[in-house]
Amino acid sequence: MTDKSALVLGGAGFIGSHLAAALCKTNFKVTIIDGLLAHTGGDKCNLDALGLDNAELVFERVERIHDLTEIVESSDFIFDLMALTSHQFGFENLAIDADLNLMPHIALIMAMKEASYRGHVVYFGSRGQYGAVSDSPFDEASPLHPLDPQGIHKTAAERLFEVYSRRVGFSCDSLRITNCYGPRQKIKGDEVGLVAQFIRDLLLGREVQIFGSGERTKDLLFVDDLVHTILQLVETARGGFQPLNVGGRPVSISDLLEILQEKCKKGSYSVKPFPDDLLQSDTGDAIMCTQLLEGIIGSNLRCSDLSESLGITVIDIRNRLELGH
Ligand SMILES: NC(=O)c1ccc[n+]([C@@H]2O[C@H](COP(=O)([O-])OP(=O)(O)OC[C@H]3O[C@@H](n4cnc5c(N)ncnc54)[C@H](O)[C@@H]3O)[C@@H](O)[C@H]2O)c1
Numbered sequence: 221m222t223d224k225s226a227l228v229l230g231g232a233g234f235i236g237s238h239l240a241a242a243l244c245k246t247n248f249k250v251t252i253i254d255g256l257l258a259h260t261g262g263d264k265c266n267l268d269a270l271g272l273d274n275a276e277l278v279f280e281r282v283e284r285i286h287d288l289t290e291i292v293e294s295s296d297f298i299f300d301l302m303a304l305t306s307h308q309f310g311f312e313n314l315a316i317d318a319d320l321n322l323m324p325h326i327a328l329i330m331a332m333k334e335a336s337y338r339g340h341v342v343y344f345g346s347r348g349q350y351g352a353v354s355d356s357p358f359d360e361a362s363p364l365h366p367l368d369p370q371g372i373h374k375t376a377a378e379r380l381f382e383v384y385s386r387r388v389g390f391s392c393d394s395l396r397i398t399n400c401y402g403p404r405q406k407i408k409g410d411e412v413g414l415v416a417q418f419i420r421d422l423l424l425g426r427e428v429q430i431f432g433s434g435e436r437t438k439d440l441l442f443v444d445d446l447v448h449t450i451l452q453l454v455e456t457a458r459g460g461f462q463p464l465n466v467g468g469r470p471v472s473i474s475d476l477l478e479i480l481q482e483k484c485k486k487g488s489y490s491v492k493p494f495p496d497d498l499l500q501s502d503t504g505d506a507i508m509c510t511q512l513l514e515g516i517i518g519s520n521l522r523c524s525d526l527s528e529s530l531g532i533t534v535i536d537i538r539n540r541l542e543l544g545h
Contacts (some may be wrong), residue, residue, distance in 0.1 A: 225249040225294060229282055229328065230301030231275075232256060234405045234413075235344070235443055237266035239299060242447045244272055251291060251421055255281035257320065259306055261406030265545060283327040292328070293335040297454060300328060303374070303426045306411040307501065310369035321373035329384045341381065341392040341452060345463070347439070348503060349375045349396055356506035360396070360463045364386045368502040378463065385461045393453060394515045398508060402443030402529065403536035407545075414438060415530070419537045422487030431494045434474030441468030442529040445522045452517040464516070465508035469523050479527055483534040 231240040231252030243250050252275055256262040267277070282288065282302060292298065302324040304310065310317035325343070332341075350358065351365035366372045378394045385392045401415035412420065421428045430436075449466060477489050494502065510521055 221248070223247065223305070224296040225236070225251070226297045227291060227295035228252045228299045229299070229324070230254055230262070230303065230344075231299075232262045232264060232266050233301060233303075234266070234402075235400060235446065236299070236301040237270060238402070238443050238447050239301070239450060240267075240272060240275060241270040242451060243265055244270075244274055246451060248297070250275040251278065252276070252294065253278045253280065253282055253285065253291075255279070257304070259304055259309060259316075259409070260320070260347060261305070261404075263545075266404045266507075270459045282324050284487040287347070288327070288331040289334040292331045292337055296339050297515075298328070298337075298339065298341045299344070299450075300325060300341060303344065304370070305406075305413070307348070307368050307370055308411055308497070311497075311501075314369050317369040318373055321370055322377055324378065325377035329380055329463055331382060332390060333388050337388055337390045339390055340454070340457075341385070341390055343381050343394045344393060344415065344456070345374050345378050345394045345396045345490070346371065347396055347398045347467075347508060350503070352502065352504045353506040357467075357509035358475060359509040360465055360512055367503065371540060384463070391459045392461045394461070394463045395450075395466045396463060396508070397446065397509055398439040398441050398468050400441045400443055400446055400468075402533055405443075405533070407537055409539060415440065415476070415480075415533065416537065418477060419484060419530075419534050420541070422480055422484040423534070424537055425486050427476065428487060428489040430473050430477070430489055430491045432491070432502075434472065434477070434491055436473050437470045437507070438473060438476065439468050439470050439507050440476070440526075441466065442524045444529070447522050448522045449513070449517065452519070456516050458516070462516075464513045465510050466513060467508040467510045467521070469526060470507050471526065476530075479530055483531050484538075
C-alpha cells in the first residue's frame with residue numbers, strides 16, 4: 221500500500237496499460253499521458269474496464285503538454301514507455317523513428333531538468349540495444365551495438381537519462397527488455413510483436429512464415445511477469461543510474477508454434493530463408509543474464525506457465541479480432 225504518485229508516459233499502450241492498472245491497484249496516484257500515436261499500440265480501448273477510475277488521463281503528445289514541468293514535479297515515480305516499436309518501419313522512416321524514439325524522452329528530460337527532479341525514473345529500453353551478441357547469457361556490461369534505428373535511438377535516450385540523472389539528481393533504472401507478449405498487444409498492421417503476430421495469423425487461418433529455422437530460440441516474457449518485476453523494483457529505493465536486463469524464458473520457435481497451433485486450432489506455418497534486410501538486423505539467439513536485477517529484487521524473476529499465459533493471450537486476440545479491434 222502506498223500514497224505515492226506515478227506518471228505513466230505511454231500508458232495507453234500495451235505494456236503501459238498493464239503497468240498503470242497494477243499501479244492503481246497498489247494505490248499509487250496515477251497520471252497517464254499518451255498521444256495515441258499512429259503506428260504504435262496506443263489505444264483508448266486498452267484502458268477500458270481496467271479499474272483506472274482514480275487515474276488522471278491526458279491524451280496528448282508529451283512534447284505538447286504546457287504544464288509538463290509541474291506534472292513531473294508532482295510525480296514520485298516516472299515510467300517512460302513512449303516508443304515506436306516497429307523495427308522495419310523505422311528503417312524506412314528514420315526521421316519518424318527519431319521523432320518517436322528519441323525526441324519525447326528529450327522533452328521529458330528537459331522538463332525534469334526544469335523541475336530539478338529528484339524522484340525515480342524507469343525508462344523502458346530493449347534487448348535490441350545490444351544488437352547481435354555472441355556470448356550467451358550476456359550481462360549489462362556487454363557492449364551496445366544496435367542494428368536498427370529503434371535500437372540506436374533507444375540507446376541515445378538511455379545515455380541521456382544516464383548523463384542527466386547525474387546532472388539533475390534523479391535516479392533511473394533503464395530496463396533492457398526482451399520480447400514481451402500478453403493481452404492488449406498491438407495486432408494491427410504488418411509489423412507487430414512476434415507472439416501477437418503468430419497468434420493473429422493463425423487465428424485468421426493464414427500461413428505463418430518462420431525465417432531461418434524453427435530451432436531458433438526466442439526469449440519470451442509474459443507482460444504480467446514484467447509488471448510484477450517492476451513493482452518489486454520500485455520497492456528498492458536506490459540512487460544513481462542502473463541499466464538492467466529483463467529477460468524471460470527461452471523457447472524454440474517450433475515449440476512456440478506447436479503450443480499456439482494447439483490453442484488456436486487453425487493456421488499453419490512454413491520455414492523460409494531469411495530475407496537479406498531482416499538478416500542484417502537480426503539479433504540472434506543469445507539470452508540475457510538477469511542476475512543483477514534478481515539480486516536487486518531479492519528473488520528470481522517471476523516466470524508464468526508458458527502454455528497458460530499463451531492461452532490467455534490467444535483468448536484476448538480472438539476476442540479483439542471478433543470485435544474488429
Ligand atoms: N512489447 C515488447 O515486446 C517490448 C520489448 C522490449 C521493450 N519494449 C519497450 O516497452 C515500451 C512499451 O512498449 P509497448 O509494446 O507497450 O508499445 P506500445 O506501442 O503499445 O506503447 C507505446 C505508447 O507510447 C505512446 N507514445 C509514443 N510517443 C509518445 C509521445 N511523444 N507522447 C505521448 N505518448 C507517446 C504511444 O501512443 C503508445 O501508446 C517501449 O519503450 C518499448 O520499446 C517493448
